[in-house]
Amino acid sequence: MNVELRKKAKELLKTKQVEMIIGYQRGPDGISATPVFITREEEAENLIWDVYCVYNLSNYLKDFPGKKIGIIAKECDVRSIIVLLQENQLKRDDIFIIGVECSGVIAEHTLASGKESPGELDFDEKCKACRPSTPRLYDYLVSQKDQKDKGVLPEENPYQDIRKFEAKSIEERFKFWQEEFSRCIRCYACRQICPMCYCPRCVADQTMPTWFSRAPDLEGNLAWNVIRAFHLAGRCIDCGECERACPVGIPLREVNKKIEKDIKELFDYEAGAGVDQKPLLSCFDQNDPEDFIR
């Protein structure tokens, strides 16, 4: 399928349908995949798509306003593009989505284990709850003819771990997150990598008013991590980039997934479902649950 991918990329550049294509190339280690930005036809030969293409490239789209950009995107990436379209951060006409069929990407950290072939490697956690899928939105689809299904089995209950954690005592939960968040050094790598974190000035950086402690103390860290996740409510498509980027290994997906689960339960809402979807917190249903209100 890389042949087809490269052919399409060349055609798009040649016919000037796009000025640049954001995709993946093989990294210097010969195994992993790294982002590549190509503008010339011959560079299209470097493009790849396989299970090592972990990153969500949609984060880069906003950096080229007014330019026609092609992007290689799997289903989860496409959902983040959809959210960005909903929120008017991208213009549909400016992007050309080269959709790729995906049956899961590898867990990046296992690369260091010395295992090399895809068969030996673990799939990323996020993929375990996802079905092999075709992107819900694309301009051109590279079909998956020559790549056999890696057979990622969708977990029976995608929120099993969340529910297990919810069942713990309040003290245990607090202790867990207190320890996790205490490691936070407020480097904001999670924010930097997140396609949805595009605010001109994040509330964490504002001083008029200062919303919460800017120091890496418990109060500041907890407020930051809560509001980071809260501001992603109905927007996070679980690409997992934040957790991957976190240098101190805070399980950020566990917070994101909690909200994802709740909004599904409470409002039957799934982030990035479609371009016409209304933002979760800018709409309501007359019958939204209110059993928690006195």
Place this chain on the structure above:
Amino acid sequence: MNKSQIPDHSPQKNSGDRNLKAPIKDFEPKIVGFLCNWCSYAGADLAGTSRIKYPPNIRVIRVPCSGRVNPLFVLNCLMNGVDGVLVSGCHIGDCHYSEGNFYARRRFAILKRLLEYIGIDPRRFQMAWVSAAEGERWAKLVGELVEEIKEAGPNEHFGGNR
């Protein structure tokens, strides 16, 4: 923050003994209530004009609408050692701006579950609908909140930098 007595009106706050767990019977919780101007604030006013007694632990922040209450306000309170936070607005269908409480309901349903998830006692963040005619309900609500938060104990996890 000294929890054993609520009247702390010295210009500089005393923050030295926040780790002292006060005996529950002496603990007077500090509760912040965000009240919409049109229903809940007026309901609290009515409790006043009706001279209905309730505990003095609540500090009311007047806002135009429950839809104005930013989760960051709630977090700020909790992180600063406030023992309980209440957001109160008009009953569904009565919002002065017709839709504000719908948005508040949705927003705080998520926040409430999230706070519980990270281990913050659910009694510390609550929501209520109180109409302008419900002075009695307001007084009763404050009484109940104070009792519940006394049971939950002081919010001693946070407030270290005050």
Place this chain on the structure above:
Amino acid sequence: MKIGVFTCHCGTNIAATVDVEKVAQAAAEFPGVTFSTAYNYMCSDPGQNIVKKAIKEHALDRVVIASCSPSLHEKTFRKCVEDAGINPYLVEMANIREHCSWVHPEGEQTTAKAIELVRIAVAKVSRDRPLEMTYTPIEKKVLIIGGGIAGIQSAIDIAFANYPAVIVEREPSIGGRMASFDKTFPTLDCAACILTPKMVTVSQSEHVTIHTYSEIEEVTGYVGNFTVKIRKKPRSVDINKCTGCGVCYGKCPVRVPSEFDQGLGKRPAIYIPFPQAVPNVPVIDRESCLWFTEQKCGICQKVCPFGAIDYDMEDEIIEEKFGAIIVATGFQQFDYSVYGEYGYGKFKNVITGLHFERMVNSSGPTGGKIIKPSDGKEAREVVFIQCIGSRDEQKGVPYCSRLCCMYTAKHALLLREHNPDAQAYVFYIDIRAAGKNYEEFVKKVQDEYGAIYLRGRVSRIFEKGDKLIVRGADTLSGAQIEIEADLVVMATGLVAMPDAVSLAQMLHIPYDQNNLFTEAHPKLAPVETITSGIFLTGACQAPKDIPDAVATASAASVKALGLMVQDKLAREPLIARVIPELCSGCRACIEACPFSAIETEEIEDLRLRRKRTVVKVIEGVCTGCGICTTACRMSAIDLEGFSNRQIMEELAVL
């Protein structure tokens, strides 16, 4: 910053439980406070003079009043400080009465709380910003959508005050539903006799412009400044040339069922809907006119002595500006064909109340004879069934349509008047006759006109020979009833117009689950909508009879005139404000704003050196609810008077 704190004893209202002097002393120590005092009644003239004097003597620039609820005296003290030369929005109130002295016992705790409340108010006032009232101009013209009795009355009232009104009516004539009624309950005035003079008044008024056969295409703008596109459908008759002589429709060879007569009579393809139509100018129904369907005939054009027939007329869109809009779009009848047990609307001798109105009208299609439509014979046994569609959550609407009890009683009376041998049977669930002389009227119909009222529902109607067998129960006697009827009249309920929702969306006004337009407040603002400058009258808001429709029409007119008489529209400055540098243009606020008070604009971003889209607040429309401020993740939209900095400052001193 020089903050003055003024603590009120309120006689003993505060002083009985709060040590007011102690509060004043404590307040003097708060950061920024340079003056603090207490007085018996702060709101009294001497009290206000203390405030004014202190402002001057101590050069205060912000003021906190510790007294009662701001809902009582916030305005008082805004005015007071303004008189002393301070911006009126640099004053805050600490509610130490309703929220403190009245609800807590005398003692240290209560005084301590009062001090806390003052501390919070001092913190807030330190972040107050001086604000100015905003003023927007007002277009001195009122748009009235709908030319029924409600719209007509509104136009008359507006015109009486010498302001221009424009009626937009979808049908070829104004008059609405009332024009097709025969008599009106409970006085039995002839509908045409009381409506026609109003139609004439409105059409002759120099202040009223009437666009018939026209519809609203687009509405933009806001209170004082609406821009409305009106689509004038092609009448095919030049309204300026036509004299209403009637030669054309006399010669037209086409006959189709008349809408005005509910299909009981026929009309030509070029027609005036009814004799008293305003304007008295025919319209060509292009769907049945031979010129348009078969490109032949053209008789009307040949016979018209004034050359008024214009087959080439096209849709015309006109654009006008208005300061206020009155919505008077009325109702439609409930479609009773959902009731299989009543023959799905297939039995010819099952008709609706509106059919009956036309039939009983002496200038109607039957000349006032009450007949069986199947064979034209006189109807003697007539069954009326109430609550058709009303109070039926399964197949109809949950509400009571309010007038069916009354018009059915009227029909039963008219039946007997037109045909003394006839017998009326009325099936009802409850009789709701709550109006002046209404109950008396229903009683009269029962006692003097012999109408038999049966409490119960009809279970089935079927045809037997030339009769209709009506089966039902009389729940009062428990008896099963079977009536051999000549005619069955359905008292169909009133429901929203089919395009109510699209109009509501165009106007940005809310509608309920029944598609009826929603008033701003069910009790205290029954003719307003939450969209400033748009008012409701008549049955588009909820079923109304004629007196109610007229009353709400005048009420809506007063509201509209209240805007018209202003030079400029003064708006509280306590509204949302965008900080463009922080705005990403995600439009979450636009989606959330219930008032459509936010729009996008392009700005030149100096930092990024390119144009980008951000939002801005439409000052005339924003109501200051602050919903946008929480929809905004980046805090790029703030609310004056309850700003993020003010609230965070309040929280900081807790």
